[in-house]
Amino acid sequence: EDQVTQSPEALRLQEGESSSLNCSYTVSGLRGLFWYRQDPGKGPEFLFTLYSAGEEKEKERLKATLTKKESFLHITAPKPEDSATYLCAVQTLMKAAGNKLTFGGGTRVLVKP
């Protein structure tokens, strides 16, 4: 069974204080690892997909990296607007067709000014 674990569950940062979120996974047949951002009362918003170990992607203050067992989301010099829950998900092939996303529980990030 595919499993995704995110840590920490919650993270409080001062504005400008860089940090990293962890997503560890066990899966057979990884098709991609996804990071989403979710604001309170909203749906998940797509950030990145990583497909192979060693791959990195960046968007503004966010940088995602991937190894064979885990992914990290690095937040550099965060601002209050980076406060959100960050979700990690692994994509695998469903039995007949299409992709299944297995999500972790998320990391709630609060950036204080």
Next chain:
Amino acid sequence: NAGVTQTPKFRILKIGQSMTLQCTQDMNHNYMYWYRQDPGMGLKLIYYSVGAGITDKGEVPNGYNVSRSTTEDFPLRLELAAPSQTSVYFCASSAHGGSTDTQYFGPGTRLTVL
């Protein structure tokens, strides 16, 4: 493009009542999905569809039904609501189901069953 839209945003049901959660996408995506999200838990797949007329069960299908008569719409039906169905429901869509596919989510429906 509006993307994925869901109605209603909020709903309170009594035990045993029925309702339909609506989902529409305007991106001409073939694949559509229903997830539920419980506090502190990851999203769980309820049902999915690979095209009009084709649906299949996900991880947690019990108590739900779906249909897909058009490419754009994928309603989720709760027949006999139970407190265990209190959750936030998200609809998602994706283009082609291939290895580089990306799922895009709607804003969610918050359902409470009392």
